Amino acid sequence: MTSNEFIIKEIKPQDNEQLAIVIREVILEMGAPKTGTAYEDKATDQMFENFQKPRSFYYVILHNNIVLGGAGIAPLENSTEDICELQKMYFSPMIRGKGLGSKLIEKCLKKALLTGYKNCYLETMPYMEAATTLYKKNGFINLEKPLGNTGHYSCNVWMIKEL
Secondary structure: OOHHHOEEEEOOHHHHHHHHHHHHHHHHHOOOOOOOOOOOOHHHHOHHHHOOOOOOEEEEEEEOOEEEEEEEEEEOOOOOOOEEEEEEEEEOHHHOOOOHHHHHHHHHHHHHHHOOOOEEEEEEOOOOHHHHHHHHHOOOEEOOOOOOOOOOOOOOEEEEEEO
């Protein structure tokens, strides 16, 4: 499969079930805890609905109409209104290493800038090394402490990028 065989589109209600499976499978694959992560978030089962809020959006990656990953942008809770958060970026193993992560981040950040954000924040875990490498490659830098209030107390790598 080449990256040309994939479609990146805004999430639709019918994508919720497949996306929730991808998110939870990746969390288990990475050995991440179920508590304090997206695994237990109610929003994981209602991704379309969760991203219908103002200044929020979510993209999924499809191959043959099957959801294989995605990422979204939303305002960072308990922060200034010019900081958004890159949220719920998860990819099935079959689509990793094809440049789709950078494509998706670029698409999210372009729309975030058009939506009025000036900075993008994210949280991840130290053993998600491929993700951290991807974020750094796309201009994110490490922070010493978290911003806002994501509720993901198991995530202890904090990064930000100026848009």
